[in-house]
Amino acid sequence: MEDWKSNGRSFWTLATPGTFWLVVFFLIPLGYLLILSFSSKAVIDGQVSVNDYDYITGIENYVRAINPDIISIFIRTLWWSALATLACLLIGYPIAFAICFMPERWRPMALLLIVLPFWINLLIRTYALKTVMGARGIINTVLGFVGIGPIEMIGTTGAVIFGLVYVFLPFMILPLYSTIERLDKSYLEASLDLGASQFQTFRKVTLPLTMPGIITGLILVFIPCLGMFLISDELGGPTSWMIGNVIQAQFGTSNDWPFGSALSFALMMLTIIVLVMQWYYQNRSKGAQ
Amino acid sequence: MKTHFPISRMNRRNLLRGSGALFAGLTLLPYKAMSEEEKKLSFYNYDTYIGEHTLADFTAATGIDVKMDLFADGDELFTKLKAGNPGYDVIVPTNDKVERMIKANMLVALDHGKIPNVANIDPAFMNPTFDPGRKYSLPYMWGTVGIGYRKSKVTDASSWKVLFDDPTYAGRMASLGDQEHNIGCALKYLGYGYNSTNIDELNKAKDLLISAKKGIKKYADDNGQDLLAQGEVDLTMEYNGDIAQVMAEDEDISYVVPKEGSNVWEDTIAIAAGAPHPENAHAFINFVFDKENGKHIAETIQYATPNKAAREIMDEAYQNNPAIFPPAEILAKCEYASYLGEEALKVRDEIWTAVQAA
Numbered sequence: 001m002e003d004w005k006s007n008g009r010s011f012w013t014l015a016t017p018g019t020f021w022l023v024v025f026f027l028i029p030l031g032y033l034l035i036l037s038f039s040s041k042a043v044i045d046g047q048v049s050v051n052d053y054d055y056i057t058g059i060e061n062y063v064r065a066i067n068p069d070i071i072s073i074f075i076r077t078l079w080w081s082a083l084a085t086l087a088c089l090l091i092g093y094p095i096a097f098a099i100c101f102m103p104e105r106w107r108p109m110a111l112l113l114i115v116l117p118f119w120i121n122l123l124i125r126t127y128a129l130k131t132v133m134g135a136r137g138i139i140n141t142v143l144g145f146v147g148i149g150p151i152e153m154i155g156t157t158g159a160v161i162f163g164l165v166y167v168f169l170p171f172m173i174l175p176l177y178s179t180i181e182r183l184d185k186s187y188l189e190a191s192l193d194l195g196a197s198q199f200q201t202f203r204k205v206t207l208p209l210t211m212p213g214i215i216t217g218l219i220l221v222f223i224p225c226l227g228m229f230l231i232s233d234e235l236g237g238p239t240s241w242m243i244g245n246v247i248q249a250q251f252g253t254s255n256d257w258p259f260g261s262a263l264s265f266a267l268m269m270l271t272i273i274v275l276v277m278q279w280y281y282q283n284r285s286k287g288a289q
Numbered sequence: 290m291k292t293h294f295p296i297s298r299m300n301r302r303n304l305l306r307g308s309g310a311l312f313a314g315l316t317l318l319p320y321k322a323m324s325e326e327e328k329k330l331s332f333y334n335y336d337t338y339i340g341e342h343t344l345a346d347f348t349a350a351t352g353i354d355v356k357m358d359l360f361a362d363g364d365e366l367f368t369k370l371k372a373g374n375p376g377y378d379v380i381v382p383t384n385d386k387v388e389r390m391i392k393a394n395m396l397v398a399l400d401h402g403k404i405p406n407v408a409n410i411d412p413a414f415m416n417p418t419f420d421p422g423r424k425y426s427l428p429y430m431w432g433t434v435g436i437g438y439r440k441s442k443v444t445d446a447s448s449w450k451v452l453f454d455d456p457t458y459a460g461r462m463a464s465l466g467d468q469e470h471n472i473g474c475a476l477k478y479l480g481y482g483y484n485s486t487n488i489d490e491l492n493k494a495k496d497l498l499i500s501a502k503k504g505i506k507k508y509a510d511d512n513g514q515d516l517l518a519q520g521e522v523d524l525t526m527e528y529n530g531d532i533a534q535v536m537a538e539d540e541d542i543s544y545v546v547p548k549e550g551s552n553v554w555e556d557t558i559a560i561a562a563g564a565p566h567p568e569n570a571h572a573f574i575n576f577v578f579d580k581e582n583g584k585h586i587a588e589t590i591q592y593a594t595p596n597k598a599a600r601e602i603m604d605e606a607y608q609n610n611p612a613i614f615p616p617a618e619i620l621a622k623c624e625y626a627s628y629l630g631e632e633a634l635k636v637r638d639e640i641w642t643a644v645q646a647a
Binding site: 041047048049050051067068069070072073076134135136152154155233237238239241245246249250251252253254255256 | 364365367368371389392393395460467468502505506507508510519520521630631632634635638639641642643645646647
């Protein structure tokens with residue numbers, strides 16, 4: 001393949017639509033939000049304007065974000081996202097393994113079942129969960145027949161985390177599946193032949209070899225969890241706001257787009273820190289090999 | 290040298306021809322739009338907030354097609370129009386949003402001459418503080434925020450105490466999901482004004498809301514009536530009309546405006562700035578305030594109509610429904626939400642974030 005310098009015309013033909021898309025629909029709006037996050041509402045005739053801004057006035061929105069309420073919601077968001085991600089890993093790993101060790105002809109069907117929920121809108125799936133878990137929902141009706149319950153499920157922290165796991169589990173299973181599938185099974189046989197126990201084989205051979213899939217899965221689940229607001233809104237109780245809900249409120253009820261933008265960028269920084277840590281970890285493990 | 294592209298020379302004749310066409314286009318466009326507006330209207334409204342066949346009736350009467358889009362709350366309406374009107378003609382903003390939108394030049398002044406049915410409106414509604422002289426908005430429906438409850442479970446809901454300051458029904462209660470009603474009603478319970486901007490009073494309301502949170506099962510955005518009907522909660526802060534709708538299906542549900550007073554609100558009908566069909570919009574508004582059409586709308590949605598002529602021909606059950614028309618002495622203690630200004634709203638939003646964080 002020739003490089004883009006010697007074949008400029010076809011390179012630009014191929015690259016222009018994508019670049020155009022990226023600049024117009026991604027970089028420009030994002031740049032506007034970045035500017036907005038350093039701006040404040042204009043004061044016109046001594047009154048703070050509803051819709052007009054004074055651009056680039058300083059970092060007051062970021063300073064405002066350093067407040068105990070916002071920080072405690074940030075911590076809650078990190079904690080719940082971590083729990084949901086961990087639960088996804090613990091549930092997803094055995095499932096991905098099971099799919100890989102299934103007879104070949106069942107695998108497409110199993111993968112289809114994993115992907116199937118994506119064909120239904122997230123909001124509708126969340127509403128369906130509400131119907132299943134409600135006080136007079138399907139689970140409690142069944143429990144009622146055997147004389148248990150009703151158990152309060154909707155409106156609890158557990159419901160939010162369950163909802164996150166339910167929605168993001170496929171993002172964990174698919175990368176795990178693709179790494180486990182490529183895993184050379186002769187390594188496992190060699191390890192067992194050489195006298196390692198099943199547990200030792202898993203810990204010393206399987207786990208390190210599937211680590212790239214685990215890391216990808218963790219990132220694919222953790223990052224969207226951080227920004228989620230719909231699930232906490234619908235399934236959570238009175239103490240269910242995640243940072244996504246705060247940001248959503250700034251762009252809605254509060255009509256404070258500059259503060260909402262600042263919070264979004266703070267969240268983005270957090271995400272970038274996570275990615276940098278992952279990159280650092282991968283480089284270090286490469287160095288060790 | 291050959292070129293694949295036609296090159297147009299900018300000579301004097303071409304320039305004149307071009308600019309002539311340009312000016313013809315510019316000048317003809319508004320005339321055309323004014324003389325023969327296309328037979329279309331875009332209506333932006335809450336869900337279940339118009340008569341069952343009002344839109345079809347309007348199309349039958351005028352030949353104008355109505356496309357109705359739905360918003361979930363006034364904030365969604367405001368946010369959608371904030372960045373520029375995406376093509377809506379008639380909108381339904383609440384009183385405080387009207388005030389805010391007038392300040393932000395987001396509404397078109399109404400031509401009362403094109404709305405003769407204004408005469409049907411109760412004169413008591415014709416000069417509110419949020420829109421003096423009704424230049425920009427006309428009263429569509431009004432109502433209160435109060436407590437909807439299950440009679441077999443809750444004995445007395447006549448005070449906000451039951452929601453804010455009483456463990457009896459802890460875990461069996463819901464509240465609205467917005468800062469305005471929670472902070473405002475907490476202020477009313479504490480004996481302050483609904484629109485207070487006094488920081489001490491607001492902080493007391495914040496403390497009250499944080500301690501009340503222990504008893505709240507859910508801040509329901511706008512579905513407290515469903516939680517009540519499904520038995521998820523026994524008591525909820527809600528809009529009267531939403532409770533009236535489930536009361537019609539469940540005799541065990543009732544509604545009361547607490548004795549400390551509450552919020553009275555008015556949804557208005559207005560024309561958004563940049564509306565593509567202002568003539569049709571005026572015709573539609575006039576149609577809505579017709580006596581018979583007003584009656585049909587009120588019958589469907591079970592809110593209080595400011596359309597006096599329509600109310601007079603409604604049946605007794607509607608006229609005497611205490612959920613729709615609360616007792617006058619309690620109504621006297623209720624307040625409209627004012628537009629408090631962006632700075633005061635920021636203070637209230639920080640309080641609400643603190644309540645959510647706690």
